[in-house]
């Protein structure tokens with residue numbers, strides 16, 4: 001995934017995708033490596049991705065993440 005600015009911790013992070021449904025074995029391996037998060041079998045609830053830094057959910061509305069606007073923050 002592309003790097004985004006986390007709306008929670010304001011760090012530049014690469015969101016970890018959340019996998020729903022019954023995970024295949026490779027998915028468990030990927031989760032152990034921190035490449036994704038297994039969200040379980042309830043795709044209606046829960047985020048599309050989580051922040052690898054603060055572990056907070058990141059909403060990726062339809063896959064199009066919108067960067068939070070930070071007024072006057074000189075980065």
Ligand SMILES: [Zn+2]
Nearest residue numbers: 006009051054
């Ligand atoms: Zn974060």
